[in-house]
Amino acid sequence: xxxxxxxxxxxxxxxxxxxxxxxxxxxxxxxxxxxxxxxxxxxxxxxxxxxxxxxxxxxxxxxxxxxxxxxxxxxxxxxxxxxxxxxxxxxxxxxxxxxxxxxxxxxxxxxxxxxxxxxxxxxxxxxxxxxxxxxxxxxxxxxxxxxxxxxxxxxxxxxxxxxxxxxxxxxxxxxxxxxxxxxxxxxxxxxxxxxxxxxxxxxxxxxxxxxxxxxxxxxxxxxxxxxxxxxxxxxxxxxxxxxxxxxxxxxxxxxxxxxxxxxxxxxxxxxxxxxxxxxxxxxxxxxxxxxxxxxxxxxxxxxxxxxxxxx
Numbered sequence: 001x002x003x004x005x006x007x008x009x010x011x012x013x014x015x016x017x018x019x020x021x022x023x024x025x026x027x028x029x030x031x032x033x034x035x036x037x038x039x040x041x042x043x044x045x046x047x048x049x050x051x052x053x054x055x056x057x058x059x060x061x062x063x064x065x066x067x068x069x070x071x072x073x074x075x076x077x078x079x080x081x082x083x084x085x086x087x088x089x090x091x092x093x094x095x096x097x098x099x100x101x102x103x104x105x106x107x108x109x110x111x112x113x114x115x116x117x118x119x120x121x122x123x124x125x126x127x128x129x130x131x132x133x134x135x136x137x138x139x140x141x142x143x144x145x146x147x148x149x150x151x152x153x154x155x156x157x158x159x160x161x162x163x164x165x166x167x168x169x170x171x172x173x174x175x176x177x178x179x180x181x182x183x184x185x186x187x188x189x190x191x192x193x194x195x196x197x198x199x200x201x202x203x204x205x206x207x208x209x210x211x212x213x214x215x216x217x218x219x220x221x222x223x224x225x226x227x228x229x230x231x232x233x234x235x236x237x238x239x240x241x242x243x244x245x246x247x248x249x250x251x252x253x254x255x256x257x258x259x260x261x262x263x264x265x266x267x268x269x270x271x272x273x274x275x276x277x278x279x280x281x282x283x284x285x286x287x288x289x290x291x292x293x294x295x296x297x298x299x300x301x302x303x304x305x306x307x308x309x310x311x
Contacts, residue, residue: 024098087102120247124250130250146195207239236255
């Protein structure tokens, strides 16, 4: 219900806070999924405090629960774990703070995560986001390559070193980001958007080394997949090793099996290209020599034939 106010009859802050609390109270208990980023279990305290974060967005909410609620899952749940929480939203009016009072915590199993990923994959495929006709070709020789990767990571080193070894003049615009954990998705999405907005960037590589299925989950996030699908710049996915197939692989314009493979596919090898040019020149020279020799033989044959005299 809307509250009528005017500049002459405003609501005091305390009343606004109490109204918000009333609206939130009517929401009732809900199931919430998120990732635990902070966990405080003080010895002897009857209440456990934690922060539940949305892995895809920079949004979090405080959660409290009685110790016995958390102790039921303490052996398998810790910081970084994905959980389902059955909780009642609460509004602390004096400080204007929202929190969740959890009555039950359930860990999200790998089987559940994989099932959700498979469902998301089918849904995105049905929209046509993975269609072959959406794939953009890579430039033969990019002047500037955008690279999204972890800071001082093996993936960054593999891409830079192998690309420069192949074509020393290639230039890079690097964006260092978190490549796992709760900050990965928003940072990778922001980096891809920044590079895509740069007119001089010819191709974007998103690279990360190997890891567990859970470590690579950010690269199957729906927001990241849709961001890459909307890029004007060709995007290369170079996540993990050959068997790893996050959803980013399906939407990218090209999938590289490893960061090293990405370097080989993004820039040509100067030595190989020079050898190819040499071979083409040799072939052209042989063709010209063959034509000249054929013409010379034809001329010689013509000169050798006797001239027919009129009777």
